[in-house]
Amino acid sequence: MSKSSLKQTLKDLDTKKISIRELNQDYLKRIKENENLNIFIHFSEENVLKQIDNLEKDNSEKKLKGIPIAIKDLFCTKSMPTTAASKILENFNPTYESFVTQKLLDEGSIFVGKTNLDEFAMGSATNTSFFGNTINPLSQENEPLAPGGSSGGSAAAVAADLCLGATGTDTGGSIRQPASFCGVVGIKPTYGLCSRWGIAAFASSLDQAGIFSHNVEDASILLQSIAGFDQRDSTSAKVDIPNYFENLDDDLNGKTVGIPKEYSIDGTPMEISQIWEDAIKVLEKKGVKIKNISLPHTKYALPTYYIIAPAEASSNLARYDGVKYGFRSDEIDSLDEMYENTRAQGFGREVKRRILIGTYVLSAGYYDAYYLKAQKVRKLIADDFNKAFKECDFIVTPTAPSAAFPLNEKQNDPIKMYLNDVFTVPASLAGLPGISIPFGKDKNNLPLGIQILGKHFDEQQVFNAAVSLERSYE
Amino acid sequence: MNNLIKGEKHDWEMVIGLEIHAQVKSNSKLFSSSSTKFGSSPNSQVSLVDAAMPGMLPVINKYCVEQAVKTGVGLNAKINNYSVFDRKNYFYADLPQGYQISQYKYPIVGEGKVTIDFKDGTSKDIRIVRLHLEQDAGKSLHDQNPSKTYVDLNRSGVALMEIVSEPDIRTPDEAGMYISKIRSILMYLDTCDGNMQEGSLRADVNISVRKPGDEYGTRCEIKNLNSIKFIKQAINYEAKRQIEILESGGSIEQNTMLFNTSTGKTRPMRNKEEAHDYRYFPDPDLLPLEISKEEIVKIKSSIPELPDELKNKFIETYKLSNYDASVLTAEKQTSDYFNETINSDSELKNHAKIVVNWITSELFSLLNKNNQDLNNSPVSPENLGQLIKLISTNEISGKIAKDVLGDMFSSGKTARQIVDEKGLQQVTDQGEITKVIDEVIAENPKMVEQYLAGKDKLLGFFVGQVMKLTKGKANPKMLNDILKQKLNKKN
Numbered sequence: 001m002s003k004s005s006l007k008q009t010l011k012d013l014d015t016k017k018i019s020i021r022e023l024n025q026d027y028l029k030r031i032k033e034n035e036n037l038n039i040f041i042h043f044s045e046e047n048v049l050k051q052i053d054n055l056e057k058d059n060s061e062k063k064l065k066g067i068p069i070a071i072k073d074l075f076c077t078k079s080m081p082t083t084a085a086s087k088i089l090e091n092f093n094p095t096y097e098s099f100v101t102q103k104l105l106d107e108g109s110i111f112v113g114k115t116n117l118d119e120f121a122m123g124s125a126t127n128t129s130f131f132g133n134t135i136n137p138l139s140q141e142n143e144p145l146a147p148g149g150s151s152g153g154s155a156a157a158v159a160a161d162l163c164l165g166a167t168g169t170d171t172g173g174s175i176r177q178p179a180s181f182c183g184v185v186g187i188k189p190t191y192g193l194c195s196r197w198g199i200a201a202f203a204s205s206l207d208q209a210g211i212f213s214h215n216v217e218d219a220s221i222l223l224q225s226i227a228g229f230d231q232r233d234s235t236s237a238k239v240d241i242p243n244y245f246e247n248l249d250d251d252l253n254g255k256t257v258g259i260p261k262e263y264s265i266d267g268t269p270m271e272i273s274q275i276w277e278d279a280i281k282v283l284e285k286k287g288v289k290i291k292n293i294s295l296p297h298t299k300y301a302l303p304t305y306y307i308i309a310p311a312e313a314s315s316n317l318a319r320y321d322g323v324k325y326g327f328r329s330d331e332i333d334s335l336d337e338m339y340e341n342t343r344a345q346g347f348g349r350e351v352k353r354r355i356l357i358g359t360y361v362l363s364a365g366y367y368d369a370y371y372l373k374a375q376k377v378r379k380l381i382a383d384d385f386n387k388a389f390k391e392c393d394f395i396v397t398p399t400a401p402s403a404a405f406p407l408n409e410k411q412n413d414p415i416k417m418y419l420n421d422v423f424t425v426p427a428s429l430a431g432l433p434g435i436s437i438p439f440g441k442d443k444n445n446l447p448l449g450i451q452i453l454g455k456h457f458d459e460q461q462v463f464n465a466a467v468s469l470e471r472s473y474e
Numbered sequence: 475m476n477n478l479i480k481g482e483k484h485d486w487e488m489v490i491g492l493e494i495h496a497q498v499k500s501n502s503k504l505f506s507s508s509s510t511k512f513g514s515s516p517n518s519q520v521s522l523v524d525a526a527m528p529g530m531l532p533v534i535n536k537y538c539v540e541q542a543v544k545t546g547v548g549l550n551a552k553i554n555n556y557s558v559f560d561r562k563n564y565f566y567a568d569l570p571q572g573y574q575i576s577q578y579k580y581p582i583v584g585e586g587k588v589t590i591d592f593k594d595g596t597s598k599d600i601r602i603v604r605l606h607l608e609q610d611a612g613k614s615l616h617d618q619n620p621s622k623t624y625v626d627l628n629r630s631g632v633a634l635m636e637i638v639s640e641p642d643i644r645t646p647d648e649a650g651m652y653i654s655k656i657r658s659i660l661m662y663l664d665t666c667d668g669n670m671q672e673g674s675l676r677a678d679v680n681i682s683v684r685k686p687g688d689e690y691g692t693r694c695e696i697k698n699l700n701s702i703k704f705i706k707q708a709i710n711y712e713a714k715r716q717i718e719i720l721e722s723g724g725s726i727e728q729n730t731m732l733f734n735t736s737t738g739k740t741r742p743m744r745n746k747e748e749a750h751d752y753r754y755f756p757d758p759d760l761l762p763l764e765i766s767k768e769e770i771v772k773i774k775s776s777i778p779e780l781p782d783e784l785k786n787k788f789i790e791t792y793k794l795s796n797y798d799a800s801v802l803t804a805e806k807q808t809s810d811y812f813n814e815t816i817n818s819d820s821e822l823k824n825h826a827k828i829v830v831n832w833i834t835s836e837l838f839s840l841l842n843k844n845n846q847d848l849n850n851s852p853v854s855p856e857n858l859g860q861l862i863k864l865i866s867t868n869e870i871s872g873k874i875a876k877d878v879l880g881d882m883f884s885s886g887k888t889a890r891q892i893v894d895e896k897g898l899q900q901v902t903d904q905g906e907i908t909k910v911i912d913e914v915i916a917e918n919p920k921m922v923e924q925y926l927a928g929k930d931k932l933l934g935f936f937v938g939q940v941m942k943l944t945k946g947k948a949n950p951k952m953l954n955d956i957l958k959q960k961l962n963k964k965n
Contacts, residue, residue, distance in 0.1 A: 075529075076527075076528060076529050082528065084528070089528065092528070094527070094528070094529075095522075096522060096527070098529060196529070196531065197529065197530075197531055198529040198530075199529045200528040200529050201528075201529065201759075203758070204758035204759050205758035231533065232531060232533060233531050233533075234531065234532070234533055234534065234759060234760050234761055235758075235759065235760075235761065311755060312758050314563075314753075315561050315563050315572070315573055315753070315755070317572075318563060318565065318571065318572020318573055319526040319528070319570060319571050319572050321565060321572060323567050323570070323625065324525055324526065324527075324570055325527070335566075335567060335623075339565050359753065362563070362753035362754075362755055363751055363753060364751045364753075367753075367754075367755070371755060
């Protein structure tokens with residue numbers, strides 16, 4: 001069975017062409033065959049079989065009944081441990097189910113396992129995980145590639161066809177960049193569309209759950225399933241969730257696309273500029289008006305992000321102190337030592353680096369110069385988009401400044417690593433929806449992604465533009 | 475009034491400001507639905523949010539917000555339409571999130587003031603800087619095990635109002651009166667139960683000393699005092715300590731102090747190197763708190779009469795003194811009791827001062843003696859009203875009334891019942907009283923002689939004898955009048 005879509009599988013299940021058991025056994029087989037890629041932190045065949053048993057006894061109609069889904073190990077799940085890829089949460093078993101995963105369970109989907117990520121979602125290569133690197137399924141045997149990050153495990157799971165969809169979270173690009181690296185579709189919806197309840201927090205004002213899938217149609221089906229208001233999350237939005245899939249419309253005639261000049265960055269590989277131009281040409285042919293726009297504060301987005309996200313993280317991760325749950329160091333002679341040793345041994349390098357940065361920028365005497373200023377710039381960046389969206393319906397840019405890079409390439413250069421987020425971070429700061437779809441390849445035949453950004457809560461327009469580009473590319 | 479304290483070399487003035495932490499009266503916590511019931515078994519009232527489990531998020535309890543707004547109105551303060559919750563970051567075992575959610579730059583309530591009343595009839599305004607909402611921490615239990623500390627999170631996340639005063643207080647007594655007044659207002663509003671023993675109301679005291687007319691000196695903060703007595707003791711000790719340092723040529727180091735209730739001394743809580751940098755920043759899990767004008771108006775309209783309004787009403791309606799009225803209104807239960815008593819009979823309105831005296835001296839002393847509270851007084855306001863009516867209509871004397879009250883207190887009977895059963899009605903029959911007086915005069919010729927010879931004091935002897943024979947029931951005024959008349963006739 002070659003990669004079948006979620007849409008087709010739902011039909012096949014409906015017409016009894018295939019049973020839930022047969023379907024999932026097929027995926028189980030591939031999961032076991034691909035263990036070397038280290039895609040899952042937690043996988044239990046027994047657990048999957050149990051879910052199949054239960055669904056077979058369940059006669060109710062469910063939208064995603066029997067569909068194998070992979071869950072980023074940042075979502076708290078009752079049936080599987082939740083680690084955030086950190087030693088500090090090794091063996092942590094939540095007694096509660098996150099909003100997003102509960103919705104997927106309610107729809108009847110089957111969780112095949114918990115996918116690997118950068119520790120606490122901090123990274124761009126899934127190489128800061130306590131449980132080791134994930135390998136991009138598109139790697140050649142002699143050169144293992146990074147799947148991107150932080151949701152690298154979920155992107156790789158879809159790319160290796162180990163599931164029909166996966167959840168991810170995106171704080172500065174953690175869904176879109178790995179989607180681009182692995183050649184799959186990844187959507188980060190508007191901040192507030194999906195409740196953050198039950199997702200271990202990295203940066204609260206930026207974290208947003210989203211979806212990986214084989215194609216845009218599948219993403220539209222899955223996103224609808226996980227979206228919705230949740231009174232347990234004060235930043236969750238009270239908006240009506242349209243039926244994205246039913247409303248998909250690839251006719252873009254008369255629409256206007258914004259092309260931001262600031263996204264042409266010196267040193268961007270030719271191939272990236274090329275696919276961007278290709279995408280614009282395709283759109284033009286479809287009757288889309290091309291509008292050159294300016295997002296003048298784009299260059300401040302990365303530094304702004306790398307102040308705000310670590311600041312929030314430094315506080316969000318304070319709860320991992322060894323007192324209540326998770327890892328606690330054995331070497332304790334005092335309360336202070338318990339904190340010091342637990343956190344020194346429990347967190348990895350990248351997490352510690354960001355906690356230190358965050359603590360620094362919030363410190364007395366530095367707050368105004370860093371955090372407060374970053375908040376002001378964040379507002380300017382959001383205003384840039386608001387202005388631009390008065391003149392266009394959606395914006396098209398490359399997703400990432402490169403194709404998947406070799407696993408250990410940027411390990412010791414955090415700045416280089418942070419530059420991966422250059423095209424994805426501005427929309428995160430503005431809270432806008434963004435999708436990455438595969439669009440072209442580089443000279444090594446590695447996939448490259450195009451990013452489509454939309455107005456707040458205008459996921460439908462993002463899907464429409466994406467499906468239109470996708471269909472023209474296929 | 476002289477508020478100065480004498481040092482060895484100069485007179486000194488204390489400058490005091492209070493931060494009061496008042497637990498919001500609410501069934502559930504500030505950001506979770508856990509119960510706030512006091513005295514439950516450890517960790518039985520802890521939600522996933524209170525324990526700061528991964529991915530858990532705070533959601534504001536609207537009732538606590540209303541309570542804070544109500545309190546702000548009661549403190550004559552500005553209500554801010556826009557306020558922000560911030561995170562105050564520090565590590566402690568009983569602080570599960572690693573930060574306390576509080577309000578830093580934009581509190582829910584701004585400047586206000588309260589008035590304190592002195593015995594001499596004067597009063598003074600203490601200005602309020604702000605009131606903000608914040609979470610309480612849990613409790614570390616160090617005494618359960620020789621080598622371990624346990625943590626009880628029942629209190630973790632309970633809503634507190636921090637009420638910050640300007641440094642307008644000048645004496646320990648004023649500090650005591652100020653916190654009593656705040657407590658009284660909160661209890662009238664029903665926004666805090668005011669129970670200091672259970673920790674529902676605690677205060678941090680900021681204190682410095684200066685020579686009169688000088689700039690403010692360097693202050694120290696004494697943390698977490700939970701009784702008015704300790705507040706006064708701590709202030710007195712700390713002021714003396716600071717004066718001694720200054721007079722011996724030293725300088726005060728700004729410090730956070732703890733007060734040891736058994737030694738009565740203050741000591742530094744932490745040194746400078748351990749000083750916290752709380753890294754306040756707006757909590758990204760919560761949206762700014764916006765309260766519309768309409769909501770504020772609605773809350774304002776739900777507010778009951780407050781002590782100062784009630785005090786003025788009592789002064790005007792019943793011609794009471796400022797001090798009497800402020801004693802009556804200091805606690806809601808007292809003013810309620812007074813209102814019910816005085817309204818139990820239309821006649822009593824003309825005897826308000828007597829009603830005040832019977833409540834605040836006679837009834838209070840019985841309650842104190844029996845360790846009881848006015849709320850559960852065995853003597854109902856109606857029954858006390860009836861007793862006072864019996865006095866005011868001369869049916870019984872004040873002296874007998876005291877015994878009757880004691881009887882009412884222990885038996886639960888009404889004044890009428892007791893007076894009837896025991897036949898305690900005053901004798902107001904002139905003939906009857908005259909008869910007894912004649913008897914006494916006839917039996918004590920020597921005393922009469924001495925009295926007539928100028929020993930005026932003996933009048934009391936005759937009164938006593940008559941009272942004895944009438945079992946105290948003779949109307950005192952009539953007795954006096956007739957007795958004097960009779961004796962003077964002898965002359």
